[in-house]
Amino acid sequence: MSRVSERILVLDGTATYGPEIIGGKGASIARMRALALPVPPAFVLPIEECRRYHAGDGGLEDPVWEAVLTGVAGLERDTGRRLGDPEAPLLVSVRSGAAVSMPGMMDTILNLGMTDAVEEGLARLSGDAGFARETHVRFVHEFGHTVLGADLDPPAGDATADDTRAAVREDTGAEVPTDPHDQLRAAILAVFDSWTSRRAVAYRRHWNIPQDGGTAVVVQAMVFGNLGEESGTGVLFTRDPLNGDPEPFGDWLPGGQGEDVVAGTHDPLPLSALAASLPAAHEELIAAGRLLEREHGDVQDIEFTIERGRLYLLQARAAKRSPQAAVRTAVELVETGAIDVATALGRVTPEQLETVLAPLLPDEVTAAAEVLARGTPACPGVASGRVVRTSDEAEVADDVVVLARPTTSPEDVSGMISAAGVVTERGGATSHAAVVSRALGRPSVVGVGEDVTAPWAGEVVTVDGSKGVVYAGRLATADVRVEDVPGLERLIGWARERGPAAVVHDAPDALDLDELGITVAPDAAPDVDELVERMRGAPAVRGSVLSTAQGAQAVARSGVTTVVALPGQHAATLLLRLAQARES
Amino acid sequence: MQDETTQVRDIELLALHGLAVKKAGSAVAVADILGREEAEVAGALDDAARAGRAMAAKGMYMVTPAGRSWLDEQYPVAFARFRADPESAAAYERFERVNRELLTLFTDWQMMPAGGERIPNDHSDPDYDRDIVDRLGALHERGLKPLDRFRALDERLGEYPRRLEQAYDKVLAGEHEFVSGARVDSYHTVWFELHEDLLRMLGREREVYE
Incomplete structure (x- = not known):
């Protein structure tokens, strides 16, 4: 990495610095550049500059600003564009980046460098005046919101930059700068100031993070998927995040820009369309994905843009995945040598395993069942019970009930706690019923339609909160077998080999912790030391407390070699917990 | 009275x-x-x-x-005066904006995106959670503005910012149950009570969101 001056570092991959010097985001860009991956040019003001800023008397010192201008000149050279030039405009993003990420740091500002003249130029270059206007509006809105603290409605579809400026002025009394250099200076200062925001200070206090650190500022050239032919934007997952299939999976939006894919405003094409139209860029992308997956030992979620045939990686991070995919990818990454067995065992949480092994409604059962209603799936799982239509009834019921309400409010929470499942007539995935059901883990379907549930009162129904369907009657669920889940047998095999104890379904002389009154309390974690004391020397143990991380740790520490699974406990989950307890 | x-x-x-x-x-x-x-x-x-x-x-x-x-x-x-005061309607309009974003946030907290679908958030990804805690903080600060206006109209409503602050502080300290837990005075619990309180005072109906 070249030091243009002592005040900024150019992230060109010639050297890498750790997050403690240039923040997490800067370090990540530097690492990708060091792997020779195509990342838009960038420079960073190191954390040290933030410290100096807060030690000083406010404002950017002249040598810092001069260094920033040198950095911008470098971006201009690399891109062939210039800040504020309508014929070839350079737009940049400005991001904060502390050594460890924390709440309160300033959000990213995109499209910095936008002016009225640049908007006109961009309209000509892209042949899309609407895009140029929207980009300008988005910048003014983001700057007003993030730097100036304006509380704004999302901009209307036909809003102009002037409208948005006026809205910012009205709310804050401050102006969004029209000069690109003023914009950049203000954004950098806002990042430094965000280090001492109330939230950031409170967070550091809670977590004993020193207050005298600081945040780096990353300034990066923006690339465009909608300028010229052979351009577009997309997302690549190195493996399928839903089922773990090891084939690259993703979306490609020709002529799309930035958030278009994520926002879901346009319908993207599959990656095969990219392979057909731009095979070289596609191949480079797949190779980059493979390299990053090996480097990080994990499935990658990569945002990319192709500008005039040239690939740029905008962001790469570990991909979110379904519990099924978590199991399969953990095992397959071991098989390819990317990670070791101990790492794989840590990649799947016991909760994910419980979800994978949760009983399902088999297709042959649902095919023969009467569908009472369909709605929005709000909390996964299956529950059957007698329908009650008020929370009071749910609270006093002696049998298992499903609460069906027009809608729910705080008044219904105790009824929801008493019910096995929840159905509402109105509301979507963000409604009160949905939020509370998920918090309680109650299978739930919302928004089934006005007055739909009234005739169900007293009837038994089955709620499938995974699919969003309510069936008449009590439907039989089917257990999921370990061998039905790709990769699970191997994973459990490793857990068995490495775990401190065997898991069996019965053993003579097993110490029953539940009978000793040692159970799981709702508001306190089990005491490992006490558990170790109680179980030491026992030939085998059983108990609900063994479904907790503390219970598993106690088994590992006590030297007990056999755990007996209770009827509600999955042997697979107990084995995974025990293996994780040994590794920890 | x-x-x-x-x-x-x-x-x-x-x-x-x-x-x-x-x-x-x-x-x-x-x-x-x-x-x-x-x-x-x-x-x-x-x-x-x-x-x-x-x-x-x-x-x-x-x-x-x-x-x-x-x-x-x-x-x-x-609540005749409260209802008739244009300031309460104006503050409520601001409140609603934050409310909509908060509801989306609670969903994001509980269900996370994975390849175009949403799966329950098992809190195995600290970066994902931290990002949401950060957004909650930003919305918390935005929400304080309309709440200040409500407090100026009725001092009693100042109890809500105090309770929201308590919930948010616990979230920052890592007590994640206080984001949307239904059994504690979580941010969601207190916010929803506040919403219910305002709706009753203003004589309005709850909006139904998709």
Whole structure:
């Protein structure tokens, strides 16, 4: 990495610095550049500059600003564009980046460098005046919101930059700068100031993070998927995040820009369309994905843009995945040598395993069942019970009930706690019923339609909160077998080999912790030391407390070699917990 | 029953109103909503129980259907000034904006995106959670603005920013149950009570979001 001056570092991959010097985001860009991956040019003001800023008397010192201008000149050279030039405009993003990420740091500002003249130029270059206007509006809105603290409605579809400026002025009394250099200076200062925001200070206090650190500022050239032919934007997952299939999976939006894919405003094409139209860029992308997956030992979620045939990686991070995919990818990454067995065992949480092994409604059962209603799936799982239509009834019921309400409010929470499942007539995935059901883990379907549930009162129904369907009657669920889940047998095999104890379904002389009154309390974690004391020397143990991380740790520490699974406990989950307890 | 401000001080009404916001609760919990002394609230709730407007059992209270009808009759009079003041409508409009974003946030907290679908958030990804905690903080700060305006209209509503602050502080300290947990005074619980309180005061219906 070249030091243009002592005040900024150019992230060109010639050297890498750790997050403690240039923040997490800067370090990540530097690492990708060091792997020779195509990342838009960038420079960073190191954390040290933030410290100096807060030690000083406010404002950017002249040598810092001069260094920033040198950095911008470098971006201009690399891109062939210039800040504020309508014929070839350079737009940049400005991001904060502390050594460890924390709440309160300033959000990213995109499209910095936008002016009225640049908007006109961009309209000509892209042949899309609407895009140029929207980009300008988005910048003014983001700057007003993030730097100036304006509380704004999302901009209307036909809003102009002037409208948005006026809205910012009205709310804050401050102006969004029209000069690109003023914009950049203000954004950098806002990042430094965000280090001492109330939230950031409170967070550091809670977590004993020193207050005298600081945040780096990353300034990066923006690339465009909608300028010229052979351009577009997309997302690549190195493996399928839903089922773990090891084939690259993703979306490609020709002529799309930035958030278009994520926002879901346009319908993207599959990656095969990219392979057909731009095979070289596609191949480079797949190779980059493979390299990053090996480097990080994990499935990658990569945002990319192709500008005039040239690939740029905008962001790469570990991909979110379904519990099924978590199991399969953990095992397959071991098989390819990317990670070791101990790492794989840590990649799947016991909760994910419980979800994978949760009983399902088999297709042959649902095919023969009467569908009472369909709605929005709000909390996964299956529950059957007698329908009650008020929370009071749910609270006093002696049998298992499903609460069906027009809608729910705080008044219904105790009824929801008493019910096995929840159905509402109105509301979507963000409604009160949905939020509370998920918090309680109650299978739930919302928004089934006005007055739909009234005739169900007293009837038994089955709620499938995974699919969003309510069936008449009590439907039989089917257990999921370990061998039905790709990769699970191997994973459990490793857990068995490495775990401190065997898991069996019965053993003579097993110490029953539940009978000793040692159970799981709702508001306190089990005491490992006490558990170790109680179980030491026992030939085998059983108990609900063994479904907790503390219970598993106690088994590992006590030297007990056999755990007996209770009827509600999955042997697979107990084995995974025990293996994780040994590794920890 | 009203002084010269928009503020309502009548404890008989307020205690039952606070109980309706919570549905069921102890005098302590209702007093926490109202920012009043527990003894005073307990007395008012016992009076309400004698008048058939509430039920009392083992220190817990609940509004009766008669109590609800009584409240519905009282609201238009008791909150006439609050309802007529253009400032309350303007503040409510700001409140609604934050409300919509908060509801989306609670969903994001519980369900995370994975390849175009949403799966339950098992909190195995600290970066994902931290990002949401950060957004909650930004919305918390934005929400304080309309809440300040409400507090200027009725001092009692200042109890909500205090309770929201407590919930958010616990979230920052890593007690994730306080984002949207239903069994504690989580951010979602307090925010929803606030929303319910405002809707009752303003005589509005809850919007249904997709």
